[in-house]
Amino acid sequence: xxxxxxxxxxxxxxxxxxxxxxxxxxxxxxxxxxxxxxxxxxxxxxxxxxxxxxxxxxxxxxxxxxxxxxxxxxxxxxxxxxxxxxxxxxxxxxxxxxxxxxxxxxxxxxxxxxxxxxxxxxxxxxxxxxxxxxxxxxxxxxxxxxxxxxxxxxxxxxxxxxxxxxxxxxxxxxxxxxxxxxxxxxxxxxxxxxxxxxxxxxxxxxxxxxxxxxxxxxxxxxxxxxxxxxxxxxxxxxxxxxxxxxxxxxxxxxxxxxxxxxxx
Amino acid sequence: xxxxxxxxxxxxxxxxxxxxxxxxxxxxxxxxxxxxxxxxxxxxxxxxxxxxxxxxxxxxxxxxxxxxxxxxxxxxxxxxxxxxxxxxxxxxxxxxxxxxxxxxxxxxxxxxxxxxxxxxxxxxxxxxxxxxxxxxxxxxxxxxxxxxxxxxxxxxxxxxxxxxxxxxxxxxxxxxxxxxxxxxxxxxxxxxxxxxxxxxxxxxxxxxxxxxxxxxxxxxxxxxxxxxxxxxxxxxxxxxxxxxxxxxxxxxxxxxxxxxxxxxxxxxxxxxxxxxxxxxxxxxxxxxxxxxxxxxxxxxxxxxxxxxxxxxxxxxxxxxxxxxxxxxxxxxxxxxxxxxxxxxxxxxxxxxxxxxxxxxxxxxxxxxxxxxxxxxxxxxxxxxxxxxxxxxxxxxxxxxxxxxxxxxxxxxxxxxxxxxxxxxxxxxxxxxxxxxxxxxxxxxxxxxxxxxxxxxxxxxxxxxxxxxxxxxxxxxxxxxxxxxxxxxxxxxxxxxxxxxxxxxxxxxxxxxxxxxxxxxxxxxxxxxxxxxxxxxxxxxxxxxxxxxxxxxxxxxxxxxxxxxxxxxxxxxxxxxxxxxxx
Numbered sequence: 001x002x003x004x005x006x007x008x009x010x011x012x013x014x015x016x017x018x019x020x021x022x023x024x025x026x027x028x029x030x031x032x033x034x035x036x037x038x039x040x041x042x043x044x045x046x047x048x049x050x051x052x053x054x055x056x057x058x059x060x061x062x063x064x065x066x067x068x069x070x071x072x073x074x075x076x077x078x079x080x081x082x083x084x085x086x087x088x089x090x091x092x093x094x095x096x097x098x099x100x101x102x103x104x105x106x107x108x109x110x111x112x113x114x115x116x117x118x119x120x121x122x123x124x125x126x127x128x129x130x131x132x133x134x135x136x137x138x139x140x141x142x143x144x145x146x147x148x149x150x151x152x153x154x155x156x157x158x159x160x161x162x163x164x165x166x167x168x169x170x171x172x173x174x175x176x177x178x179x180x181x182x183x184x185x186x187x188x189x190x191x192x193x194x195x196x197x198x199x200x201x202x203x204x205x206x207x208x209x210x211x212x213x214x215x216x217x218x219x220x221x222x223x224x225x226x227x228x229x230x231x232x233x234x235x236x237x238x239x240x241x242x243x244x245x246x247x248x249x250x251x252x253x254x255x256x257x258x259x260x261x262x263x264x
Numbered sequence: 265x266x267x268x269x270x271x272x273x274x275x276x277x278x279x280x281x282x283x284x285x286x287x288x289x290x291x292x293x294x295x296x297x298x299x300x301x302x303x304x305x306x307x308x309x310x311x312x313x314x315x316x317x318x319x320x321x322x323x324x325x326x327x328x329x330x331x332x333x334x335x336x337x338x339x340x341x342x343x344x345x346x347x348x349x350x351x352x353x354x355x356x357x358x359x360x361x362x363x364x365x366x367x368x369x370x371x372x373x374x375x376x377x378x379x380x381x382x383x384x385x386x387x388x389x390x391x392x393x394x395x396x397x398x399x400x401x402x403x404x405x406x407x408x409x410x411x412x413x414x415x416x417x418x419x420x421x422x423x424x425x426x427x428x429x430x431x432x433x434x435x436x437x438x439x440x441x442x443x444x445x446x447x448x449x450x451x452x453x454x455x456x457x458x459x460x461x462x463x464x465x466x467x468x469x470x471x472x473x474x475x476x477x478x479x480x481x482x483x484x485x486x487x488x489x490x491x492x493x494x495x496x497x498x499x500x501x502x503x504x505x506x507x508x509x510x511x512x513x514x515x516x517x518x519x520x521x522x523x524x525x526x527x528x529x530x531x532x533x534x535x536x537x538x539x540x541x542x543x544x545x546x547x548x549x550x551x552x553x554x555x556x557x558x559x560x561x562x563x564x565x566x567x568x569x570x571x572x573x574x575x576x577x578x579x580x581x582x583x584x585x586x587x588x589x590x591x592x593x594x595x596x597x598x599x600x601x602x603x604x605x606x607x608x609x610x611x612x613x614x615x616x617x618x619x620x621x622x623x624x625x626x627x628x629x630x631x632x633x634x635x636x637x638x639x640x641x642x643x644x645x646x647x648x649x650x651x652x653x654x655x656x657x658x659x660x661x662x663x664x665x666x667x668x669x670x671x672x673x674x675x676x677x678x679x680x681x682x683x684x685x686x687x688x689x690x691x692x693x694x695x696x697x698x699x700x701x702x703x704x705x706x707x708x709x710x711x712x713x714x715x716x717x718x719x720x721x722x723x724x725x726x727x728x729x730x731x732x733x734x735x736x737x738x739x740x741x742x743x744x745x746x747x748x749x750x751x752x753x754x755x756x757x758x759x760x761x762x763x764x765x766x767x768x769x770x771x772x773x774x775x776x777x778x779x780x781x782x783x784x785x786x787x788x789x790x791x792x793x794x795x796x797x798x799x800x801x802x803x804x805x806x807x808x809x810x811x812x813x814x815x816x817x818x819x820x821x822x823x824x825x826x827x828x829x830x831x832x833x834x835x836x837x838x839x840x841x842x843x844x845x846x
C-alpha cells in the first residue's frame with residue numbers, strides 16, 4: 001500500500017475539514033438546529049440582535065502560555081508553550097515543544113493545529129507537526145488528538161501522529177494539579193511516547209519507547225506567573241532501551257528542573 | 265451632639281446620601297483628610313426635568329488612579345428623586361467616546377423608554393443626546409445603570425427614589441440610600457479576557473487544598489470522605505466556586521465609598537431610619553447585616569411588603585430592599601455587607617456622632633456548596649419546609665398561582681455540548697432556601713435570615729387569575745470555558761420569547777449551574793410565587809439558587825420588547841432572552 005496516498009488523502013480530508021466555508025456551513029447548520037429546538041416557544045425567526053451587552057463575547061481570544069520554560073540539570077532545557085487564537089468553539093494553535101538534554105537536542109517540534117471544542121471538557125485537535133531535529137524517521141507528521149480533562153481533574157493530551165512512509169507515533173501526556181496551599185501547587189506529570197516502528201537512528205522502538213515522569217512544585221506569584229522547582233526523570237523502554245545500550249548511552253536520566261509557568 | 269437641633273426640623277421626606285450632606289446641614293465642612301481624593305458623593309436631583317451628563321472622571325478607590333464613568337461628575341450618579349404620578353423628562357447627554365445608554369431598573373416604562381440598545385432604542389452615540397420621558401406609575405427604591413457593554417462595571421449607575429402619591433405606609437424619620445457596588449482597577453475588558461482564558465482566574469484561591477482533604481479524612485475516614493467528594497471530583501468542579509469574580513480584583517463600595525472611607529449616616533437615638541439598599545454591582549452578591557440592630561424589611565424591589573423582622577438578608581445583584589431600623593443607644597453601628605464569597609466587604613456606619621465608629625465584624629466562613637446545589641436531591645431529603653405542590657404533581661395541570669411549578673424538569677436537546685457543564689436533575693424550589701453561605705445561621709449565630717418564602721406583598725397580588733401557561737427556562741453554562749446560555753443557547757442564537765398581550769404566564773427558571781444567578785425581567789412585574797397566592801411580592805430581579813428552580817407569574821400588560829437576563833454583567837450576554845409582548 002502506498003503510504004503517501006494515505007497521507008495525501010488524510011491531508012486533503014483535514015484541509016477540507018478545517019477550511020472555513022465547510023465549517024461555517026456546519027456551524028450554520030448547528031445554529032439552525034438550535035433555532036428549531038426553541039422554535040416551539042416563538043413564531044419569530046429573528047435571532048438576538050443587539051442588546052447592548054452581546055457582542056463583547058464574540059471577540060476572539062488570543063492567549064500565550066508556557067507550561068514549561070525550564071532549565072533541566074547542568075546542560076538541559078525544555079520549552080513547552082503555545083499560542084492560541086480563536087472563538088469559543090474554533091481555535092488555531094501554534095505550539096512549540098523543545099527539549100534538550102545531555103548536550104543534544106532531543107525534541108524540537110513546531111505544531112500548527114486546529115482545535116475545536118467538542119464537549120464541556122474536551123477539544124479535538126488536528127494539524128501538522130514539524131520536527132526541526134534531524135534524527136527522526138519523519139520530520140513532518142499529521143497530528144490528530146484530544147486534549148482535555150478527565151473525571152477527577154486529570155489533564156490529558158492524547159495525540160496520534162502519522163508520518164512519512166507510514167510511520168506512526170502516539171503521545172500521551174497527563175498531569176494533575178494538587179493544591180497544597182492557596183498559592184502552592186504540586187504537579188505530577190507523565191508523558192508516554194509510543195511508536196509503530198523501530199527507528200534506530202532516532203533511538204525509538206516499537207511500542208512504548210520512552211517515558212517521562214516529572215514532579216514540579218509551583219509557587220504562584222501572580223495568577224499568570226508561577227516559578228517552580230522539581231525533578232524530571234526520563235527513560236528509554238523496550239527496543240529503545242536496547243538501542244541506547246548499544247550506543248553506550250544511558251537508558252535513563254534524572255535531573256532537577258527550575259523554571260516558570262506563565263500565560264498572558 | 266446627642267440631640268441635633270435640626271432633628272425635628274428635617275422633613276420625613278428629606279433624605280441625605282451621606283456624611284457630607286449631613287455635615288453640610290450641620291454647617292460642618294471639615295472632612296477627615298485622606299491620602300487619596302474621595303469621589304464627591306452623589307447629589308440628589310428632584311423635580312420633573314433632569315439633565316444627566318454621562319462622562320468620564322478620575323477616581324481613586326485603591327491608591328491607583330483610574331478613569332470611571334460618571335453621571336454629572338459623580339460615581340455613583342446622582343440620586344433621582346421622583347414622585348409617583350409625575351411625568352419625568354430626562355435628558356441624557358453623552359460625553360463618552362463610545363455608545364452609551366441608561367436603563368431604569370425596575371421602572372415600568374413604555375418599551376421605547378426602557379433604554380436597552382438594540383431592543384428599545386439605538387443607544388446614545390458620543391456627543392449626542394437622548395430624551396427619556398415617561399409617567400412614573402410606581403413608588404419605592406429603584407436604580408438606573410448603563411445597558412451598554414461593560415459600563416456598569418465602570419461606574420455608570422445611580423439610585424432612584426420615588427415618593428408615593430398616597431400616604432407612605434412606612435414611617436421613618438430619616439432616609440438614606442445605601443447603594444452597593446464593586447470596583448476593579450482592571451478594565452472590564454481585561455477582566456472578561458482573563459475569564460475567557462481561565463474561567464477560574466478569580467476564584468481559584470478559594471478552592472480546596474490537600475490540607476482540607478487531610479482534615480476530612482482524619483475527621484470522617486477515607487470511605488465517607490470519598491463518598492462526599494466523589495460527585496465534585498468526578499465532575500471536576502469545586503464546591504467553593506460561589507462567585508466567579510471575587511475580591512481578588514474587587515473593592516466593595518457603599519455610595520462610592522470604600523470600607524476605609526467608611527460611608528457614614530447620622531441618626532438621633534430613637535429615630536426610625538429608612539435604609540434603601542441597592543445592589544448596583546456588576547458581579548457581587550452581598551449579605552447584609554447591622555450587628556446590634558433589629559432590621560425590619562418594609563419593601564422588596566421597591567414594592568411594599570408586610571414588615572418582616574430579620575437579622576440578615578442577601579441582596580442579589582440588581583435587587584433592592586428597604587429596611588427600617590430604630591437605634592436607641594447613643595452609639596455607632598456598622599452596616600456590614602460581605603460579598604458572598606467572603607473575600608471582602610463593603611462597610612458603612614450609622615452613628616449619632618460622626619466621631620463614633622463601631623467594630624467591624626469578621627467575615628463568616630467561606631460558603632461551601634452541597635449536594636442540593638448540584639440539583640441532586642437525595643430521596644430521603646426531598647421534603648422541604650413550607651408548602652410544596654405535590655397532589656397534582658403528575659396530573660399535567662398547572663399548580664395554582666402562588667405555589668410555583670409542579671411541571672417536570674425538561675432539559676432541552678440543545679442543553680448539551682461544550683457550553684453546558686451541569687444539569688440539575690431534581691432542582692428544589694429556591695424560595696425556601698436563604699442561599700449558600702446563609703444556611704443554618706439561625707442555629708449557628710442566632711441570626712434570622714430572610715428567605716424569599718417570607719416575603720408577602722403589603723397589597724394583594726396584581727391578578728388573582730391562575731396562570732394560563734408555563735414557560736420553563738434553564739440557566740446553563742460552562743464556567744471553565746466561561747460560556748453562558750439559556751437552555752444551552754446564547755442570546756445571539758436565540759429567538760424571542762413571545763407573550764400574548766394580556767396573558768398571565770408562569771415563568772419557571774431552573775439553574776443548571778453552581779452559581780447564584782440573579783435574573784432580571786424588564787418592563788413587567790415578576791410576582792414571585794412564595795406560597796401565598798393572595799399576596800405575592802412583586803419583584804424585578806429574582807435570585808435563582810444553584811441547582812434550584814423558582815417560579816414567578818407575569819402579567820403581560822405592557823406591549824413591547826423586554827429583556828429577561830442574568831444581572832451578572834459578564835454572564836449577561838449569554839443568559840439573556842428577549843421577551844416580546846405582542
